[in-house]
Amino acid sequence: MLEAFGLSDPGCVRSNNEDYYLLAPALGLYLVADGMGGAAAGEHASQLAAETVGEFVYKTTSREPGMLTRAFEEANRRVLEAANLDSTLEGMGTTLVALVKVDGQAYVSSVGDSRAYIYKDGQLAVLTEDQTWVHEVGRRLGIEEAQLKSHPMRHVLTMAIGVSENLRTHSYVFPLETGVQVLLCSDGLHGVITDIAIAAVLAAEGTLEEKAKKLIELARKAGGPDNITTVLLRVTDKTE
Helix, strand or coil: CEEEEEEEECCCCCCCCCEEEEEECCCCEEEEEEEECCCCHHHHHHHHHHHHHHHHHHHCCCCCCHHHHHHHHHHHHHHHHHHHHCHHHCCCEEEEEEEEEECCEEEEEEECCCEEEEEECCEEEECCCCCEHHHHHHCCCCCCHHHHCCCCCCCCECCCECCCCCCCCEEEEEECCCCCEEEEECHHHHCCCCHHHHHHHHHCCCCHHHHHHHHHHHHHHCCCCCCEEEEEEEECCCCC
């Protein structure tokens, strides 16, 4: 059985929330999107992308790893199309990280810097790879981590849904074993609290709701400069 709980918070600085999450257990689908754009454009992009992926998965009969890549490509196409048709939505985009449960395995895809973490046997690991200037350019240039944390390009994405027709999607597969916890989150969480803090919350006893609330509380205590979204999953026994 796969338990799931999602929670989103605007944070301490922003009045609106451009993040969007989706829990669709009937489809085995769970995702987080972090929108960007002026006015309400970011909110529109994240919701449109999430709903497009949900619709695509619902209609797809072939459950294989490439399914999410194709779903992301359709979401990208629709966000680009919506922005082209409405000048108030010009420049909108969104990150996207999604997980689909298929026959005891998890298929995960990501675009941008929303992340998927796996917590197993007391160890936390980042599954996804950030598509950011820091990760794809800064580190390769040999810039030290301490400098990257305050670098003026640290918030720049190198890829997002809705910014280019040529979408680069990262995809992963892993087994859903009993006891495994998965965290999907926006950078409003992982950008302000450490992996050590995240691991401590996941290691503690409690419901997924209690853990999600604790993670958001920690992000808010750290200043909450951005919207904060978490989707937590836990395998409680062998997944069929």
